[in-house]
Amino acid sequence: MARKKGRDISGWLIVDKPAGMTSTSVVNKVRWALAAKKAGHAGTLDPEATGVLAVALGEATKTVPYITDAMKAYRFVVRLGQATNTDDAEGETLRESAERPSDAEIKEALHQFVGDIQQVPPQFSAVKVDGERAYKRARDGEEMELSARPLFVESLIMLERIDADHVELEMVCGKGGYVRSIARDLGEALGCHGHVLRLRRVWSGPFEASDGISVEEIDALAKTPELDEKLLPLQVGLADLPELRCTPEGAARLRNGNPGMVIPGEAEYGDEAWASFEGKPVAVGIFKAGELHPNRVFNLD
Template identity: 40%
Template sequence: MHGVLLLDKPLGLSSNQALQKAKWLLRAEKAGHTGTLDPLATGVLPLCFGAATKFSQLHLDADKTYETTVRLGVKTRTGDAEGEVIETRPVTCSVGQVVEVLDRFTGPIEQVPPMHSALKKDGKPLYEYARDGETVEREARHVVIHELELLDMQLQGEAPQLRLRVRCSKGTYIRTLGEDIGEALGCGGHLIMLRRTATGPFDESQCTTLEALEADSEAQRVARLLPVDILLGGHTPVALDAEGAGRFLSGVRRRGNWPDQGQVAVFGPGPGAESSENEPSPRPVLLGSGHTQGGELIPGRLLSPIEIQQILETAT
């Protein structure tokens, strides 16, 4: 089983729980996800199966887009609705102050990672320290908020809140962003809703749900998988002939007329494939990734001959 499933992760499941359920439904042996979503978050979660797991890191680094609601005037221990309330304050900010604060948090900013996160300190996840009532020193991280759009605002009433759309770089904690915005407004705040609407080139319109996957036949589930090379959309394609493909898959550098490229996706005929004048050339298949420098194609992450053969058999 090789490919990518774009899942709309449901509320209440961890990313790993959602992955394990999809893995079981697809009867896949090897699986991973590209970027964790909290149980209280929903939305786009690309799941990688088989050979696709070799390229999942590429989408951990992708920009992401979220829609979130920040409840103003109430701080919680975890920065979201799951944690206990630790402080309440009146909300006295104006519309103008909200606009000014959002402008302040747009662009390059620094964030101190939350204690309730999977980030590790001395080999131990921060959330484990938090569970023991400990707070440890964390270094601020540089992140970029590319866009911070105010979708809706309610500053009066029993539940004052801001609804925001955030497009941000990797490593951004939206819970921390919500808390920091609340602090800048003088009232504190926490997230009561978080949905990832896009990651890299993938958005929520392309996603399927676990319920739909459960209702599918086995063949329909497999048909929902996108090809492995969908993860290499930003790579320059390079095509090799049968001899070149065989050497590339052995990790041997190839010489050619290629300009320098930092990321290339390499395609060629499958292992053992040969073409002749009377037979059409074998259909190209992804062989792996690499880069080109000084007229050389330098292998990076490679698919195994078995993986390539299985992909070809599934596609026929």
């Protein structure tokens, strides 16, 4: 089997994704610009959405689940009065209404979408139905009965009533949230229909859109040391886990996939934590009786 070409480079590049570009296209551009052997992203954004797209390089791809599981914040504009088949502005209009809720009615309706809720994904989404992506079936004109999924919404607030037809909202939520479903269901709750007009992910876990690099900058700095300097270290993706330092012997054992001795810190028995040695991440695992039992090992040498 042919070996993948590219550099063994590890870390995170935070991109402020533009509208009109798929998340996969952004990852491919980053991989090319850094001549990286391996890259992936932590949480897909719809093509027309903007904001934080955290791209993991090399060994940092092993920490992607900790970012996809982290809390995220979105700012989005809901177009009131219209339902579309995609629940955003890219789709065909299915239903229209002349009804328009007051600001007070919108704020009151938002309460039902906060906390532990059940959310039905959009018809045009990546969830699988009998082994096939829902959006592929939807493109063929099939209407599916998609199962509701649990979602934790920490907050959902109205930022601005732009005009009678448009309202800007901000949502902080956990893993698996569909902003398009929130807009759709809010419109139905208000009796006027609704869909997402614009969407921006403002932060995801430890990563902020304001710190992101643009695609234009990536092109300008491609294959230069200046782009390498934009990389954040792998351990930034482990910000929600406690760090435990390990002994030289412990580091050697952990690198071989065996439980290794660590110096007690903030982690308690049974906690997931990450171990470091001489400032470098070594492994992620479960802390038990003075040892870390690894489930992910990093090769940063």
